Amino acid sequence: MRKRLLQSTLTDIMKRNLSDGGFSNQPHGMFRPDATAWAMIIFKTQAGHEELVEAAGKRLERSQIIDGRVVLSQDHLDAVWPTPLSILAWQGSSSSKDSWSKAVAFLLQAAGVHWENTDQALVGHDTLIPGWPWSEDTHSWVTPTAMSMLALASAGFREHERVQAGVRLLVDRQIPSGGWNYGNTSVLGKELRPFPETTGLALNALAGHVKQEQIQSSLEFLLEHVSTFRTPLSLGWSILGLRAWHIVPDLAPEWINETLERGHRFDGYDTASLCVLLAAGLATGGLESLLPSVPQESRLY
Amino acid sequence: MSQQSTNFLTWTRRQFLKLFLAGSSLAASSVSVPMVGNASDVRSQVFVGKAPTYDGNIRAIIERGFQELGVSKAEIHGKKIFLKPNLVETHVEHAHINTHPLVVRAAIEAFLSLGARQVVVGEGPGHRRDALHILEESGLGPILYEDRIPFIDLNEQTGYAVKNQGEWTSLSTLTFPGVFHDVDWIISMPKLKTHHWAGVTLSMKNLFGVMPGLYYGWPKNVLHHQGIHESILDITATLKPHFAIVDGIVGMEGDGPIMGSPKSMGVVVMGRNLPAVDSTCARLMGIDPYQVPYLNAAADWLGPINEERIYQRGDSIGSLQQNFSLLPHIPAHQRLRLS
Numbered sequence: 001m002r003k004r005l006l007q008s009t010l011t012d013i014m015k016r017n018l019s020d021g022g023f024s025n026q027p028h029g030m031f032r033p034d035a036t037a038w039a040m041i042i043f044k045t046q047a048g049h050e051e052l053v054e055a056a057g058k059r060l061e062r063s064q065i066i067d068g069r070v071v072l073s074q075d076h077l078d079a080v081w082p083t084p085l086s087i088l089a090w091q092g093s094s095s096s097k098d099s100w101s102k103a104v105a106f107l108l109q110a111a112g113v114h115w116e117n118t119d120q121a122l123v124g125h126d127t128l129i130p131g132w133p134w135s136e137d138t139h140s141w142v143t144p145t146a147m148s149m150l151a152l153a154s155a156g157f158r159e160h161e162r163v164q165a166g167v168r169l170l171v172d173r174q175i176p177s178g179g180w181n182y183g184n185t186s187v188l189g190k191e192l193r194p195f196p197e198t199t200g201l202a203l204n205a206l207a208g209h210v211k212q213e214q215i216q217s218s219l220e221f222l223l224e225h226v227s228t229f230r231t232p233l234s235l236g237w238s239i240l241g242l243r244a245w246h247i248v249p250d251l252a253p254e255w256i257n258e259t260l261e262r263g264h265r266f267d268g269y270d271t272a273s274l275c276v277l278l279a280a281g282l283a284t285g286g287l288e289s290l291l292p293s294v295p296q297e298s299r300l301y
Numbered sequence: 302m303s304q305q306s307t308n309f310l311t312w313t314r315r316q317f318l319k320l321f322l323a324g325s326s327l328a329a330s331s332v333s334v335p336m337v338g339n340a341s342d343v344r345s346q347v348f349v350g351k352a353p354t355y356d357g358n359i360r361a362i363i364e365r366g367f368q369e370l371g372v373s374k375a376e377i378h379g380k381k382i383f384l385k386p387n388l389v390e391t392h393v394e395h396a397h398i399n400t401h402p403l404v405v406r407a408a409i410e411a412f413l414s415l416g417a418r419q420v421v422v423g424e425g426p427g428h429r430r431d432a433l434h435i436l437e438e439s440g441l442g443p444i445l446y447e448d449r450i451p452f453i454d455l456n457e458q459t460g461y462a463v464k465n466q467g468e469w470t471s472l473s474t475l476t477f478p479g480v481f482h483d484v485d486w487i488i489s490m491p492k493l494k495t496h497h498w499a500g501v502t503l504s505m506k507n508l509f510g511v512m513p514g515l516y517y518g519w520p521k522n523v524l525h526h527q528g529i530h531e532s533i534l535d536i537t538a539t540l541k542p543h544f545a546i547v548d549g550i551v552g553m554e555g556d557g558p559i560m561g562s563p564k565s566m567g568v569v570v571m572g573r574n575l576p577a578v579d580s581t582c583a584r585l586m587g588i589d590p591y592q593v594p595y596l597n598a599a600a601d602w603l604g605p606i607n608e609e610r611i612y613q614r615g616d617s618i619g620s621l622q623q624n625f626s627l628l629p630h631i632p633a634h635q636r637l638r639l640s
Contacts, residue, residue, distance in 0.1 A: 030459060075462060076476065076516050078523075113526070121630070134518030138526050141519065143430065182428050182519045188497050188631055190560045193392055197431045233431035265446050266433060270457055273433075 001256045001281035009260055009278060010046065013039055016271050021055030025270045033063040033070055033082040037089035038275035044092075045282050045290055057096040060086055064099050068106030078136040081144050083107055084151035091154050092292030104155045107132070107148050108162055112140030124186030130162070131169040141183035142198045145169055146205035154291050158208075167209045170202050178217030194221055196234035200241030204286040207244035219245060227251065230259045232269050236276035244286025256281045345605045346370050347572035347581045348614040349621065352550050359407035359569065360414075363546060366571040367411060369614040372544070378416035380485035384408055385455075386548075387491045387507050388424045390559050391438035397553050397563035400492050402441040404548040404569070408490065409450055423480060425455030425510045427520045428559075432456060453480050456514035467535035469598075470527035475539050476516045486543040487511075489575065493552030493568075493582055495561060495625055499529050500593040500633045501586065502558050503579040504545035508536045530595040537575055537603055545578040546571050549585065554625035568621055576604035577611045584608065587624030589639040 016024045016039075022031040023039040040056045043049040063086070064070045065077060070086040072079035083103050090100035112133035117123060131140030132148040149166040157163055175185050179194020180202045186192055199218050206215055222238045226249060229235040239252050249255075256277060263269050269277075283289045348366040352359055367373075386400035409420045422445060426432050432454040436442040445452050458478030465475050481487065491507035499506050509521050509532070517523045524532035549568040555561035568585060572578040576599040580590035590596040590606045600606045627634035 025457065032459075072515055073459075079516055081518075133522065134514075135516070135523050138518060138522035141522070143519065187560075188556065188628075190556050192560070193390065195390075195429050195431070196434070197429070229434070231431055231433040231437060234434045265442070266452065269433075270454075273431075 001253050001260075001278075005257055005260050006278065006281065009274060010042070012268070013042070013271055013274060014052075017052065017056075018059075020059050021052075022059035023056060023271055025272060027268065031059065032271070033060055033072060034085055035271035035275075036060050037082065037085040038272045040089035041290060042275045042278050042282070044292075054093070054095060057090055057093050057099075060089060061096060061099045064103065068102035068104075069110070070103055079134070080106075080110065080136055081134045081147070083110075084132070084144070084147040087151035087155055088287075088291060100155070104152065104157070107152060108157070108160065110136075111162075112144075113137055114140070121189050122187070123184055124189075124191075125184065126169075126172045129169040129172055130165050132166075139183075140169060142170065142173055142180050142202055143182070145183075146198075146201045149205040150287060153205075154288060164209075167206060170206055171210060171214060174202070174215065174218060176217075178221040180218065194218070196222065196225065196229055197237040200234075200237030200239070203241035204237075204244045204288070207286050207288070212245060215245075219247065223247070223249075227255070230255070230262055232259060232273035232277035235259050236273070236278075236280040239280035240276075240283060240287050243280070243283055244288070246285070253281065345572075345574050345577045345610060346612045346614055347570065347574075347577050349581065349585070349618060350569045350571070350615045351567055351621065352569045353567040355401055355403045355550055359404055359550075360410045362569050363407050363411040363571065364414070366546075366569065366615065367415065370571060370573065372415070374415050376415075377412060377486075379418050381483065382412045382417045382420045382486045382488060383480065383484040384412075384420060384422045384488050384490055385507065385511060385542075386422065386424055386441065387494075387502070387510065388426050388432070388435045388439055388441065390426070390428055391435050395559075396439075397492070397551050397561075398559050399435075399439045399441075400490050400548045401550065402439060402444045404546070404550065405441060405490060406444050406448065408488065408546050409448060421451045421453060421480070421484070423453035423455045423478070423511075425458075425478070425512065425514055427509055427514075430456070430514065430519060453478070455480070455511055456519075458513050458515070460513050460516055463539060465535050465539055467531075467538035469531035469534045470524075472523075472527060472535065475535060476513065477540060478511060478513050481511075481540075487540065489542050489545045491545070491547055492558075493547055493549035493564075493566060493570075493586065494557035495554055495586070495588075495627065496557050496633065497560075497631050498633055499533070499595065500637055501579070501583055501588060501596075503582045504542070504547060504575045505533050505537045505579055505595065505599070508533065508540060508542065511540065512536065530598065533595045534598055534603070537599070542575060544571070544573055545575050547578060547582055549582065552586070552625070554586075555628055556631065562626070564623070564625055566621070566623060568616075574604035576600065576606050580606035580608075581611060581613065581618065584618050584639060585622050587622060587639050588627075588637045592637050 025035040090096040117127040131145035179199040350362040460476035462474040489504040496502040547570040553561040554564040583590040
């Protein structure tokens with residue numbers, strides 16, 4: 001990634017820093033917890049932004065409610081999916097340690113709705129394996145489960161039974177011919193097709209948990225198509241997914257540059273997507289390589 | 302409407318749909334649900350226009366439809382128009398999944414020619430978070446960029462909650478994307494497709510895509526948990542879209558909405574009333590709208606679905622009708638065939 005392009009992108013994101021410390025997802029937008037968390041993850045990797053990160057972390061705490069969940073908005077307390085992102089953003093921050101701890105505790109007890117699938121022909125996955133939902137009282141899906149696994153692993157719970165169950169869920173939801181979509185391998189007997197962003201994310205979450213042969217077909221799906229991706233989420237997560245398995249496409253920096261430069265076609269990218277793309281350019285491995293390390297099996301609450 | 306009557310209607314409709322979904326074979330003509338809106342006169346006109354290929358003059362067909370349906374310069378001048386195509390997923394050689402970009406372009410041009418102040422396009426794909434990737438791969442992105450038409454990812458929009466006017470689900474409010482505060486007309490622009498859960502996906506089912514994933518998840522989990530048919534009814538009743546333009550030039554049959562086969566139908570279907578448009582589309586597909594639970598439940602409440610109560614303009618259904626293939630292993634396809 002070109003240094004000047006990185007700097008100008010960081011400057012663009014900085015312009016979305018609100019007076020209360022949080023970040024908006026669009027220029028001139030309102031506070032968004034996910035945009036704030038992603039901005040914190042990126043600015044933590046850059047020297048000289050400690051105060052900005054600290055203030056953003058404090059603003060993010062105001063999106064946390066008493067049971068530890070971090071919600072999208074106060075009128076949608078069921079939208080719990082920003083919780084794992086917040087854990088990643090607060091990682092290593094001494095001033096947000098209590099919030100971080102409460103969020104970890106929430107995640108360890110939260111789960112999607114699960115029931116016995118008596119007809120495998122209907123949906124092709126094991127509906128009983130517990131994972132995490134986007135929204136409370138709904139089924140578990142790939143993105144919130146993978147993000148929760150990354151958050152708990154980063155918090156020292158890599159071997160926890162919930163993370164291990166998440167591993168089983170993701171392996172079970174892998175499409176037989178490779179990759180992941182939102183979380184259904186087949187419907188009514190027909191195999192579905194994979195998406196880049198969920199495949200890259202799932203590969204991040206499974207790194208170090210399964211043997212490469214178990215996810216080889218998914219790596220191959222990304223390797224076959226990644227050179228054609230020019231949008232932040234598809235390209236960013238694909239590169240992060242490959243990097244998590246020590247595969248570094250030589251042209252990745254150029255693809256990132258091209259994608260950043262194409263942003264004008266869409267009047268710019270949203271903060272969260274931009275940060276995923278920057279993460280792909282900055283990481284030496286998967287997303288985990290950007291985060292402060294914490295001793296495993298620490299019990300912090 | 303009084304609270305008492307609302308509750309009565311809710312109970313009746315819910316019970317009716319439950320009975321229907323349980324497989325009750327209610328005779329179409331005997332089904333009667335109370336009307337809560339005016340579904341008569343101009344709102345029940347539907348235009349069917351022959352459009353053999355995407356290479357033809359689709360704009361001219363849409364403009365003819367406007368003329369037939371009384372959509373005039375006086376009505377559109379100065380309005381901000383929101384077009385909601387169906388963008389689900391993109392895969393090589395599967396262009397029939399999504400509303401064709403040239404139909405969207407034709408609609409943009411037709412509304413601008415009537416003096417619309419601005420036309421914007423938006424979608425909140427149900428399966429994918431990366432809406433821009435779908436936008437680009439579907440071919441719609443380059444067209445919008447060329448025409449300087451903004452695209453809005455509805456999944457990422459901060460929303461506003463409104464009281465659920467349908468009350469088929471247990472959701473007391475529905476959260477719509479903030480951009481809807483700022484538009485005058487909302488146009489549903491679906492693809493003509495069969496659907497493995499809902500039977501058919503047309504202008505009403507297409508509205509799932511307006512519900513922001515931020516609040517409803519991917520694949521709009523909250524709505525699926527509440528029931529697909531019930532959610533379709535609630536969204537339609539609450540949002541009250543102004544118009545529908547259906548891309549039926551090439552539709553999808555079999556295992557829709559993504560895994561089915563292309564079906565050349567050569568039609569564009571338009572109208573102000575969504576149940577009337579969708580039931581007309583169903584008939585064109587050789588499907589009995591009374592056997593599609595959400596259409597049956599919408600009948601005479603959100604609009605007419607009885608053929609005799611829809612004033613059809615343009616080309617006749619009979620001359621264009623083709624049976625879409627329905628699959629025996631898909632429960633939602635059973636008993637759909639128009640007799």
